Amino acid sequence: MWVFEQPAYLLLLILVPALAYFRHFRRNRGGKITVPFEIWNSGGFSPPFLARYVVYVCAIVAYWVGVVLWIVALAGPVSVHRERVYLTPGVNIMFVLDESPTMGAEDVGPINRFESARETIRRFIARRENDPVGIVSFAREAALRAPLTLDYRTVLQALDTIQIMQLGDGTAIGMGIALATLHLDAADGGESVIILLTDGVNNAGEILPETATRVAANLGVRVYTIGIGTEGEIALEFTNPNTGQTYRGRITESFNESQLRWIAEATGGVYFHAASGGSLDAILHAIDSLETIERRSRVQVHTRPRHRILIIVGLCLIFAEFVVRKIALGEIV
Template sequence: MNALFATPLALAALPLPLLASRLMPPRRPPRGSVRVPAAVAARLGAAGAVSAATGGRRIRLALAWTAWLFLVLALAGPQRVLPSAAVPASGREIVLVLDLSGSMEQKDFVLDGRPVRRIEAVKAVARDFVRRRAGDRVGLVLFADQAEVAAVPTFDLAAVDAALAEAEIGVLGRSTAIGDGLGLAVKRLKDSASPSRVVVLLSDGTATAGAVAPAAAAALARELGIRVHTIALGTTEELDGSAGVASLVDTKTLEAIAAASGGKAFRVRDTEDLRAVADAIETLETAPTDAPPVVVAEPLWPLAAAAALAAGCALLVFDRRRP
């Protein structure tokens, strides 16, 4: 257990009151007042009043300094850093790359006994996969006409799960920019120090848009040592005229991407296949090292802020009670 400050530079503000007192001009006594020596004041019977005034100033000064000290401590952000035994870090970084093109609307999957769109089946299985990644850093990239990072790689699996739940067809267009999606995921993992960097690419179509060729993105992944597992999604590899949606899956391109980067290509035709693939990827990507456990920072600044507030209130009460 370690006690740290989130913003330790804030502690440099501690001596500011002393500096201000040195730079500010001395306080002038009120008009009409007369300063007399202590001996004369004692003869005049004012010694007790002088002593009381001196003690009052000391109490006021102590309260003011206490309030300032705890205020600066609160600004410095004290925190207690604890290792979380419940969430050991695996050392893996995984980015899911999900196709949101128009063909993902085709309703040819079955989930919980009812027919659903491809995107719904994929999201259900992907969310379950993410929830089981405790200890991994997981990110999410979505693509259609263009690609975007929906969630940067993070231990906050709830945030990735929420991003998956909100993913919807049409937001990024309806074409299939596979190369852009893969390239963006590789870019996110490029500077990672993780010994195991993985992309899971899921698509149900042929690349029809984008500025980056899938082969070029795969070559970059291979050069950087990033494995890419691909999932070709769809019930048929022919055009399904009855559904009115093109379902031609470019399995050769997806297989070439996986082979180039040292990953594995999967072919999925139903929800059970999809679940089996998620389990297979989990088996393939075993923990490479005994990485240190994830640390959790418990903020303590509210305690310091409460102490500063209490000292400030005590100072106000003291000033009001003084004659």
């Protein structure tokens, strides 16, 4: 939307028709010389209609359009956009995502556990407005993929680059929770939450899940745990990003439900079991509603000046008229 900073200048537009009349239509105006071609009582003749006359009229129109643009530019046109500004901090949400090879199991559709988790997180982030989000992923080791930020585009880009088995072949749940807690500690105010998505039993890392959970609990970080997968024998397929080799097989192992439940309850979180892509989505919606906080916001108005382009176009039109009238058509004054 465009508005004018000083609309009073637009009143100058009233003068434009008067000036145009003064220049182009007034009888006895300057700039023309009357020359007799015929004797006084003959019929006379009209000048023939020439293409150059059309060019002349176009040039005049361009000139006055240029003048109008300059007057509009004087009024200070600015484009306005409104931005919602949050006054209260949001909930700091750190995803801790399992990327061990078993996440390639194909029991949670449409592709596998890992892709369902990724897609669900993507949709979850798309619903956020003022909650800083970060991602930690883990397998044998844990790594920070995106620090807590409101810059969701960067978080999504980081999410897209995670691949199964980039961090080895174990399941270091304790390391994941510990690293997420460490980075949540830097958050500026507001509630802090970890959402842990895993399908396995802790079998790697120097920090036990119990230790990491106690640290999180002490810092007031709630951990929501989500166990992904179904019971029984499941087909598995993943590509090792280091060798490019694709592995296929069947697995029977499952996650340790009592451990995940304990982690959640020790920190004031909730444990969920996701057996399908749809239930994963529903779980994150549930976490959404558990983590609603009061939000206060106001609307901030930003303006951007737009006069420059009008001045440039106006100058071009006025100069074009000069070129046509003076050089192409050879007007004397």
